[in-house]
Amino acid sequence: MKIVIAGAGIGGLAAALSLHRAGFRDVTVYERVRELRPLGVGINLLPHAVRELTELGLADAVASIGVPPSRLSYYNRFGQPIWSEPRGLDAGYRWPQLSVHRGEFQLLLAREVERRLGPDTIRLGCELIGVEHLDPASPEARAAGHAEFARFLRKDADGRTEEFEVAADVVIGADGIHSAMRAQAYPEEGGPVWNGLILWRGTATVPTYLDGRTMIMAGDGEQKFVSYPLVAPGGAEGATRLNFIAERRAPEGVDETADWNHAVDPGPIEELFAEWRFDWLDVPGVIAAADEILEYPMVDRDALPQWTFGGSTLIGDAAHAMYPNGSNGASQAIIDGRTLAFHLANEAAELGAAAAQAGAASDTGIATAVRAALAAYEADRRPATARLLEMTRQLGPEKVMQLAYDRAPQGFADIHDVIPAEELQEVADGYKRTAGFHPAALNERASLTPDSAPWMED
Numbered sequence: 001m002k003i004v005i006a007g008a009g010i011g012g013l014a015a016a017l018s019l020h021r022a023g024f025r026d027v028t029v030y031e032r033v034r035e036l037r038p039l040g041v042g043i044n045l046l047p048h049a050v051r052e053l054t055e056l057g058l059a060d061a062v063a064s065i066g067v068p069p070s071r072l073s074y075y076n077r078f079g080q081p082i083w084s085e086p087r088g089l090d091a092g093y094r095w096p097q098l099s100v101h102r103g104e105f106q107l108l109l110a111r112e113v114e115r116r117l118g119p120d121t122i123r124l125g126c127e128l129i130g131v132e133h134l135d136p137a138s139p140e141a142r143a144a145g146h147a148e149f150a151r152f153l154r155k156d157a158d159g160r161t162e163e164f165e166v167a168a169d170v171v172i173g174a175d176g177i178h179s180a181m182r183a184q185a186y187p188e189e190g191g192p193v194w195n196g197l198i199l200w201r202g203t204a205t206v207p208t209y210l211d212g213r214t215m216i217m218a219g220d221g222e223q224k225f226v227s228y229p230l231v232a233p234g235g236a237e238g239a240t241r242l243n244f245i246a247e248r249r250a251p252e253g254v255d256e257t258a259d260w261n262h263a264v265d266p267g268p269i270e271e272l273f274a275e276w277r278f279d280w281l282d283v284p285g286v287i288a289a290a291d292e293i294l295e296y297p298m299v300d301r302d303a304l305p306q307w308t309f310g311g312s313t314l315i316g317d318a319a320h321a322m323y324p325n326g327s328n329g330a331s332q333a334i335i336d337g338r339t340l341a342f343h344l345a346n347e348a349a350e351l352g353a354a355a356a357q358a359g360a361a362s363d364t365g366i367a368t369a370v371r372a373a374l375a376a377y378e379a380d381r382r383p384a385t386a387r388l389l390e391m392t393r394q395l396g397p398e399k400v401m402q403l404a405y406d407r408a409p410q411g412f413a414d415i416h417d418v419i420p421a422e423e424l425q426e427v428a429d430g431y432k433r434t435a436g437f438h439p440a441a442l443n444e445r446a447s448l449t450p451d452s453a454p455w456m457e458d
Contacts, residue, residue, distance in 0.1 A: 001024060001026065001169045001170065001344070001348060001366060001370070002026045002146060002167070002168045002169050002170070003019060003024060003026060003027045003028075003168060003169065003170045003171075003172065003344075004027075004028055004030065004148075004150050004166055004168040004170070004171045004172070005027065005028070005029045005030070005171075005172045005174055006030055006128035006150065006152075006171065006172065006173050006174060006175045006180070006181065007029070007030075007031060007032075007128075007173070007174035007175040007176060007316075007318070008029050008030075008031035008036060008106075008110060008122050008124075008174075009106065009174060009176060009316065009317075009333075010102075010105065010106055010109065010316070010330050010333050010334065011174040011315045011316025011317070011318075011333030011334070011336060011337055012029055012031075012172070012174030012175075012315075012316070012337075013029065013106065013109035013110055013112075013113055014052075014053075014056075014109060014333060014334040014336075014337040014338070015172055015174060015315060015336070015337030015340060015341065016029050016113045016117060016121065016337075017056050017058075017109065017112060017113060017116065017337075018052075018056065018337045018338045018340070018341035018342075018448075019337075019340075019341045019344070020113075020116050020117050021055075021056055021057075021341065021449060022341040022342065022344065022345035022449075022450050023345060023348070023450070024341070024344070024345075024348075025117070027117055027121065028121060028123060028166070029113065029121055029122045029123065030123045030126040030127075030128065030150075030152055030166075031122060031123065031124050031125075031126065032125075032126065032127040032128075032175070033124060033125070034124050034125040034155070034157070035124065036106065036107060036110055036122075036124070037103065038101065038103030038104050038106070038107055039102070039103045040101070040102035040103045040106075041101065041102060041201045041202065041203055041243050041294075042099055042100065042101055042102065042203065042228065042230050042242075042243025043099075043100060043101075043102045043105070043327070043329075043330045044069075044097060044098070044099050044100075044215070044228070044327035044330075044331075045062070045066070045097065045098045045099075045100060045105075045330060045331055045334075046097055046327065046328060046331045046435075046437050047088055047093040047094075047095045047096065047097055047437050047439075047442060048095075048331060048335060048435075048436050048437035048442050049330065049331035049332075049334040049335065050062070050088075050095040050096055050097065050098055051094070051095045051442065052334050052335060052338045052448065053334065054095055055338075055447060055448070055449050056338075058108075058109075058112065061108055061112070062098060062100065062105065062108065063096070063098065065100050065101065065104050065105065065108060066098035066099055066100040066105075067098065067099045067100075067213065067228075067229050067230060067231060067232050068087075068088050068089070068096040068097060068098055068099075068213070069087045069088065069097055069099055069213055069214060069215040069228055069229070070086065070087065070088075070090055070211055070213040070214060071084055071085065071086055071087060071090070071210075071211075071213070071214045071215070072084070072085055072087050072214070072215045072216075072217075073085075073210075073214055073215070073216050073217075074216075074217050074218070074398070074400050074401050075216065075217070075218040075219075075278070075401075076218065076219070076220070076401065076404050076405065076408075076411060076412075077218060077219045077220065077223065077275075077276060077405075078278075078411045079218065079276070079278030079279065079280065079281070080411055080412060080415070081415065082400050082401060082404045082415050082419070082424070083400045083415070083424045083427075083428065085428060087215070091439060092439045092443075093437075093439050093442065093443065094442075094443050095442075099215065099228045099229065099230055099243070100230070101203075101230055101243075102330070105330075110122060125154055125155055125156070126152040126153070126154050127152060127153045127154075127155075127180070128150060128151070128152055128173070128175050128180045128181060129151050129152060129153050129163070129180055130150075130151045130180060130181075130184050131148060131149065131150050131151070131171050131173075131181055131184065131309075131310075131312050132148070132149040132151070133147065133148060133309055133310025133311065133312060134147045134148070134149070134310075135147070136364045136366075136367030136368070137364055141367075144167045145167070146167035146168055146169055147169070147310065147311055147367050148167070148168045148169065148170065148171045148310060148311040148312055149165050149166070149167050149168075150165070150166045150168060150171045150312075151163060151164075151165050152164055152165075152166065168311070169311055169366055169367070169370055170311050170312070170313075170344070170370055170374075171311065171312040171313075172312070172313060172314075172315055172340065173312065173313065173314045173315065173318045173319075174314075174315050174316050174318060174333075174337075175318050176316070176317045176318055176321075177192055177299070177301065177317045177318070177321040178191075178192075179314065179317070179318035181312065181314060181318060182304075182314055182318050182319075185306070185309055186304065189301075189302075192299035192300065192301055192321065193299060193300055193301060193302065194297045194298065194299045195298050195299070195300075195323070195393075196249055196250055196298075197247055197248070197249055197250065197297070197298040198247070198248055198249075198250050198254075198295060198296070198297060198298070199245055199246070199247050199295070199296045199297070199298055199324075200245070200246040200247075200264065200269050200287075200293050200294070200295055200296075201243075201244070201245050201246075201293070201294050201296065202243075202244055202266075202287070202290035202291065202292060202293040202294065203230065203241065203242065203243050203244070203290065203291055204241075204242060204244065204286050204287075204289035204290045204291065205239050205240070205241050205242075205289065206239065206240060206242065206282075206285065206286050206289050207238055207239060207240070207282075208238055208239060208240040209240065209280050209281045210280055210281075212229060212232075212240055213229060213232070214228075215227070215228035216228070216281070217398060217401065218276070218278075218283070218401075219247070219401060220401050220402050220404070220405035221395060221401070221402045221405070222248070222249050222405075223247065223248045223249070223272070223273075224245075224246075224247040224248075224398075224401070225244065225245070225246050225247070225273060225276060225283050226244060226245040226247075227242045227243065227244040227245075227281075227286065228242060228243055229241065229242050229243075230242060230243050242286070244286055244287070244290070245324070246269055246272070246273060246283075246287060247298070248272055250297075261294065261295070261296055262294065262295060263292050263293065263294055263295075264293050264294070264295045265293075266287050266288055266290055266293050269287050269293065270284045270287045270288050271284075273287060298323055298324070299321070299323075300321050300322045300323050300389065300392070300393070301320070301321045303320065303382075303385070303386035303389050303390070304319070304320075304382070306378075306382075307319050307378050307381075307382055308371075308374040308375065308377075308378050310371075311367060311370045311371065311374065312374075313340070313374045313377065313378065315333060315336035315337060315340060316332070316333035316336055316337075317329065317333065319336065319381075319382070319385065320332065320382075320385040320386070320388075320389055322385075322388065322389045322392045323392040323393065323396075324392075325392040325395050325396035325397070325398050326388075326391075326392055326396035326397055326398070326431060326435060328388065328392075328396075328435055331435075331437075332385060332388065332435075335381075335436070335448075336377075336381055338448040339377055339380050339381055339448060340373075340374075340377045340381075341448075341450075342448045342449075342450055343373040343374070343376040343377045343380070344370070344373040344377075345450035346373065346376075346450060347369040347370070347372050347373040347376075348369060348373075349450070350369065351365055351366065351369040384434075384436065387434050388434055388435050391431060391434050391435075396431050397427060397428055397431040397432075399427050400419065400424055400427050400428075403418075403419050403423075403427075404418055404419060407419065
C-alpha cells in the first residue's frame, strides 16, 4: 500500500511514525518548506498524546526535551486563585503531560521518521496543490495501479518551480490550517475564522515562580496571560525558562487583514498588562524579558461535514484547526495519525487474509480496504473533534476564569463564594471527557497499536 502524506508538521510526522509502527513501509512525506527549522514556541502534549508517543517508542526522547507540569492553576486578573489541579502522573494518569518547544519536538519527530523509514522519506520544498481521485475500477486507475494522484509544486533554491504528480493508494492531508486539500474540497470556505483576540507569544528566563513546574492561566475572555516552564527546575539558580502567551481583544479598527505572524515591540504589550503584578509572578516583567514576541490572531475553522474523498483524508489542523483553549491542538493531531494508522492496519489485515485465500490482492480490493479504513477513521475522529472545537469556542476548561469574572469582576475573598467547588470540578471533568483524556477512560481504553500480522510489509 503506497501512502503519501502532505505536510511534515506534528500531525504528518506522527502519522508517518504511526503507519510505520502499524507495518506500512511505502510512506513518503512531502513538505512545503525547503528546510525544517526549530520554529515556534511552547506547546503542551497532554497525557492522551504522550500515551501514543510512548507506544511509538518515543517516551524517553520526548521526555528529554520536555518538562512535566505538576499542576495547572487558574487565576483572575488580580492573581487570585480560581481552580488548581494536578497534571499528568500526579493526577493519576499512566502517562505524563509534557511541555515542549514546538520546533524541537517537530525536529525530533522528523529525525525519527528518517531513522525508521529512511533518509529520503521526507521530501522538502514540495507544496501540495491538489489531489485527483479516480474510480478504482477505471482504466486509468488500473493502468497506474493506484486511484489517488497528488499534485505538488516543487521550488528550487533559485526560485524555479515545476509541477509533478505522485500516484498513491492513500493521500493524507496534513498541510495545516491553510490546507490545499481542504480548499479543493471546500472552495467557498474562505480563510480561517478570527474571533477578534490577538495572541503575543514568546519565551523568557525569569525568576522561578510557585514550584517551578506549574502551568498558570490568569485573566478572562477579554484579556489573559498563560505561562509554563520549558526547562525543569535546577538550571540557573532561582531562574526558570518559560513559554508565555499574552492575549487581548484587538482594538477597534484592527481586522483579519492585519499583518500577522511577525515580531513586535514588547513595550506596548507590557503596558496592557502593567497592573498584573502578582505576589508570585510579575507579568509585565516576563513580557519585558522575552527574547522575541510574535503576534498572531486567534483563529480556527468551522467543523466540516466530511474529511474523506476517495482515498484521501484530512488530519490535524487541516481537518479541525481550533483555538488553543485547553492546549489540545498538537495532541489531537497525534491521535488523528494513530487512529488513521490503526484503521488502515485493520483493513489491510482483512485484505491480506482474503488475498491469501485468493492468491493475490486486487487493486480494487486495496481501494475498497482504504475507503473502509478512512470511513472508520473519520467516524471515530470527526464527531469527536467537532465537539471539542465547539467547546474551545466556549473557552474550554478556561471557562472557570470567565465565570469568576462575570460573577466577581472586582475579585473575591474565596472563590467558593462565587463558584461552587462542584461546578468548578464539572468544568474540568467535562472538558477532559470531551477531549478524550479523562484519567479513568484514558487509562482503560484499548491501545491504538494494531497486533502484528503476517500481512506486514517488509
